[in-house]
Amino acid sequence: MPIKVDPETGLKIFNTRAEKANDKITGKGYSVVTDEALTTLAEEKAGDVFNADEQARYLEFKKSRTGVAEYIGMDGKFSKYLNDVHSQPPVPRDSLDDECEILIIGAGFAGLMLWYKLSQAGYKDVRFCEKGGDVGGTWYWNRYPGIACDVESYSYLPLLEEMGYIPTMKFASGFEIMEHCQNIAKKTGFYDKCLFHTTVEETEWDEAAGRWIVNTDRGDKMKAKFLVVANGILTTPKLAKIDGMEDFKGDAFHTSRWDYNVDISGKRVGIIGTGATAVQIIPEISKTVKELFVFQRTPSSIDVRDQRETTPEEYATWPNEEDWAKKRRARFAKISSGRTALSGNDDYLSGKISDAKPKKKHANPLSPEELQQKQLDTNFRIMEVIRARVDAIVEDPKTAAALKPYYNYGCKRPTFHDEYLPTFNKPNVHLVDTAPKGVERITEKGVVHDGVEYPLDVLVYATGFQWMATSTFDMIKGRDGRTLKQTWDQDGTKTWLGLQTKGFPNMFVITGPQGGGGSFNFTDTINDHGEYVQWMLDTMAEKGADVVDITEESQVEYAEHCAEADSATQALRDCISYYDNEGTAKPGQLVYYGGGRWHKYRIKGQESLEPYVFDAKS
Numbered sequence: 001m002p003i004k005v006d007p008e009t010g011l012k013i014f015n016t017r018a019e020k021a022n023d024k025i026t027g028k029g030y031s032v033v034t035d036e037a038l039t040t041l042a043e044e045k046a047g048d049v050f051n052a053d054e055q056a057r058y059l060e061f062k063k064s065r066t067g068v069a070e071y072i073g074m075d076g077k078f079s080k081y082l083n084d085v086h087s088q089p090p091v092p093r094d095s096l097d098d099e100c101e102i103l104i105i106g107a108g109f110a111g112l113m114l115w116y117k118l119s120q121a122g123y124k125d126v127r128f129c130e131k132g133g134d135v136g137g138t139w140y141w142n143r144y145p146g147i148a149c150d151v152e153s154y155s156y157l158p159l160l161e162e163m164g165y166i167p168t169m170k171f172a173s174g175f176e177i178m179e180h181c182q183n184i185a186k187k188t189g190f191y192d193k194c195l196f197h198t199t200v201e202e203t204e205w206d207e208a209a210g211r212w213i214v215n216t217d218r219g220d221k222m223k224a225k226f227l228v229v230a231n232g233i234l235t236t237p238k239l240a241k242i243d244g245m246e247d248f249k250g251d252a253f254h255t256s257r258w259d260y261n262v263d264i265s266g267k268r269v270g271i272i273g274t275g276a277t278a279v280q281i282i283p284e285i286s287k288t289v290k291e292l293f294v295f296q297r298t299p300s301s302i303d304v305r306d307q308r309e310t311t312p313e314e315y316a317t318w319p320n321e322e323d324w325a326k327k328r329r330a331r332f333a334k335i336s337s338g339r340t341a342l343s344g345n346d347d348y349l350s351g352k353i354s355d356a357k358p359k360k361k362h363a364n365p366l367s368p369e370e371l372q373q374k375q376l377d378t379n380f381r382i383m384e385v386i387r388a389r390v391d392a393i394v395e396d397p398k399t400a401a402a403l404k405p406y407y408n409y410g411c412k413r414p415t416f417h418d419e420y421l422p423t424f425n426k427p428n429v430h431l432v433d434t435a436p437k438g439v440e441r442i443t444e445k446g447v448v449h450d451g452v453e454y455p456l457d458v459l460v461y462a463t464g465f466q467w468m469a470t471s472t473f474d475m476i477k478g479r480d481g482r483t484l485k486q487t488w489d490q491d492g493t494k495t496w497l498g499l500q501t502k503g504f505p506n507m508f509v510i511t512g513p514q515g516g517g518g519s520f521n522f523t524d525t526i527n528d529h530g531e532y533v534q535w536m537l538d539t540m541a542e543k544g545a546d547v548v549d550i551t552e553e554s555q556v557e558y559a560e561h562c563a564e565a566d567s568a569t570q571a572l573r574d575c576i577s578y579y580d581n582e583g584t585a586k587p588g589q590l591v592y593y594g595g596g597r598w599h600k601y602r603i604k605g606q607e608s609l610e611p612y613v614f615d616a617k618s
């Protein structure tokens with residue numbers, strides 16, 4: 001397909017969005033559960049503390065998990081699991097060998113939010129490359145039955161006010177979120193800017209030209225002055241490494257490529273993994289399959305969700321408040337450390353009352369040690385009520401025992417569901433406890449564990465994604481020819497605010513390692529990062545600078561701060577999980593737990609401009 005040119009701007013118009021592949025999608029989001037016994041938690045016991053016995057129990061659990069996790073990437077014979085089952089084949093188009101000002105990888109929330117900001121600010125020569133056939137990112141790839149957001153949708157969905165939209169449910173279904181993304185793209189002209197089904201395979205900084213050279217799997221060899229990596233932090237799916245995987249003769253897929261062409265109704269289905277994804281899938285598919293076998297290694301914490309529809313009053317009144325969504329998100333951020341966000345008071349979030357709960361006053365301020373102990377005790381009490389919930393709902397004592405998590409709250413991504421636990425009371429649902437090592441073997445017929453073979457028609461891998469390690473990091477080559485991954489592996493992860501790394505001029509990573517994941521709501525982080533990128537572009541234009549890099553001192557100082565902040569709160573996350581790369585990550589290497597201090601560093605840098613080395617090419 002020849003690419004059209006806009007006569008007004010002289011810029012190319014792409015619109016290579018691919019058609020949807022099928023309409024067989026079932027199980028759209030959650031049912032509203034009205035049984036109060038399932039939507040409320042028992043009160044925490046005020047006096048309970050995280051004592052030595054309980055600490056020993058958590059430690060035992062941690063030890064049993066250490067070193068057991070083995071994953072493999074989806075290459076070679078497993079690359080079929082990465083195929084895009086969601087849309088028609090790529091729209092044919094000419095390869096490009098031209099130049100643009102800003103090239104952005106990714107058309108998920110980050111890409112859409114960046115485009116909105118940049119286009120409002122007058123940046124026109126912006127181009128996106130997206131691996132999928134449409135916008136949505138996470139919500140493009142993940143279309144499994146039961147999918148919904150876990151952060152309340154009124155605070156999580158981007159650009160609500162700007163698009164004049166209010167989600168229909170407190171926890172909107174993934175399909176609604178995907179449609180919202182499509183609406184943003186339609187209303188803002190995003191589709192014209194995006195090369196879909198286009199995977200960036202290699203980008204290299206050309207020092208002489210002061211440009212990034214961007215090569216894609218569609219034969220493009222484009223130049224860009226600025227490169228923005230906005231393709232997410234849980235993007236690359238992974239498979240558990242299990243003997244015999246390639247022998248299985250039935251249908252098999254990863255949750256991020258749910259194949260609706262495989263009819264699961266009346267079938268024997270197995271699912272490996274019980275993370276946040278599986279917790280949403282299991283209740284939904286238990287309604288259609290004949291038998292469901294859940295292969296669990298570590299149970300998730302299953303908190304209350306209390307899903308509800310948006311009320312007519314909310315639809316009518318919220319838009320009357322100027323900046324309602326922005327203000328709500330700010331209020332949400334104030335209470336969103338840990339589970340408070342989920343039990344967040346609606347009156348507070350909608351601005352009807354000014355405080356979420358009365359603030360306690362301490363006669364003497366707590367020392368950091370006392371504060372941490374207090375947090376550990378609170379954390380323990382939350383886990384106690386979560387464990388009590390399992391006993392209250394799950395009828396079979398052996399199944400209930402296996403479903404109870406023994407680790408600090410937040411070690412495994414907290415989940416929220418009111419149908420998950422009751423699902424295990426159904427006669428067609430079987431929990432297979434594979435702790436501590438995980439599933440033993442896969443055969444051509446199904447899954448084997450503890451010497452028992454479970455024959456299956458369909459096997460679902462709910463085995464997650466690589467955290468903070470998109471494959472893109474391994475294909476971006478900077479000034480010294482090393483990739484971003486090599487640089488971080490060899491020198492230690494060092495960045496300025498997570499956004500910039502020395503030797504990678506004019507490049508920004510959105511929500512990457514050290515990127516200030518202090519917020520529970522990634523939409524906030526994306527917003528902050530987008531504002532930063534725009535500030536940098538504006539600043540460079542004002543200064544007449546063509547190239548920006550950062551100083552070694554600034555990234556060393558910031559990386560040390562990340563490590564310190566991470567170590568200081570390590571006791572709260574003393575466990576094995578993908579968040580700490582199964583216990584192998586160095587402090588501050590991945591997500592950054594410093595909360596508000598990210599902003600302090602940002603403001604200091606923006607005011608002094610000390611972290612930056614600006615250069616004019618011409």
Ligand code: NAP
Binds near residue numbers: 234295465578
């Ligand atoms: P995940 O949390 O990484 O879960 C992978 C699961 O596979 C774990 O339960 C893991 O057990 C299990 N597993 C791995 N190898 C195994 C083996 N050999 N045998 C048995 N089990 C094995 O992945 P996910 O559930 O896809 O979730 C990923 C992330 O996506 C979430 O944490 C969350 O951030 C995001 N998410 C968000 C939402 C939302 O609504 N916002 C919804 C879904 C997902 P172990 O725990 O023992 O390793």
